[in-house]
Amino acid sequence: MNNSKSFFYARVSSSSQSVNRQIDCIKEYNLDIDERDIFIDSKSGKDFNRENFLLLKKVCRKSDVIYVKSLDRFGRNYQEIMEQWRDITSLGVDIVVLDMPLLDTRQNKDLLGNFVSNLILEILSYVSEQERLFIRERQLSGIISAKKRNVKFGAPKIQIDYHSPHFQHLYKSWKAGEIKTKYFINSLNLKPNTFYRRIKEYEKTLR
Structure with missing residues (x-):
């Protein structure tokens, strides 16, 4: 009797990203995987301090199968992926990478395979x-090149017409205590930190 179980592991780099594309593979490939056997992490692949990944490694047993959509779900680093x-696989657990059929440890169990x-x-x-290293290097080169051209990074500075009525x-009403700071901030549609910086900037022009 075959008591092996199938698991699916998915990972996104942040909680703002959707894992649906990975989960959809379960239906796309007609995988018989119970919802409780789907493990999801939403943290960077720079390290493996991931709660559900570690839990999956603890619960799987010999002859079980772990499915992943792509190889990089195990990490973004060559050494970590290999480790x-x-x-x-040293536990006797098989791995199937869905977008790379050749990476299916259930097949070709012989030495050559x-x-x-x-x-x-x-x-x-x-x-x-x-x-990954090439992309990082290209991004760094782009930043260095942009800085040489005096390109400014980040959100554009919010402009205020200090001379407007x-x-x-x-x-004047704020300085006289006629209106509260919160009202002043909301009227300018600014965040508190930005508001105080702009007021400080304006008051320097009055000296």
Whole structure:
């Protein structure tokens, strides 16, 4: 009797990202996986301090199968991907990477099959890391180039017309204690920190 279970692991880099595209693979590939056997993390792949990933490794047993949509769900670092792959398979647990059919440890269990799978894994993991480093290097080069051209980063500075009747009326009423600070801030549609910086900036022009 086969008592093996199937699990699905999904990961997104932040809580603002959607995991639906990964979860949809379960239906797309007609996988028989119970909802309670789906493990999801929403943290960066820079490390493996991920609660559900660690829990999955604890609950899976020999002959179980872990499905992932893509290899980089195990991490974004060549060494970490290899370590996690070997750690899981050493337990007798199979791994299936859905978008890379060759990475299916259920197939070709013989020595040659394992050799080919491990070779493919090493190549893909290495390429994945090199691509990540290339993207980071290109972004850094772009930032350096932009700074040389005096390109400003971040949100544009909120401009206030200090000479407008609207601002002048609010400022004088505020200084006279006729209106509260909160009312002044809301009238200018500013955040408190920005408000105080702008007031300080304006008052320097009065000296």
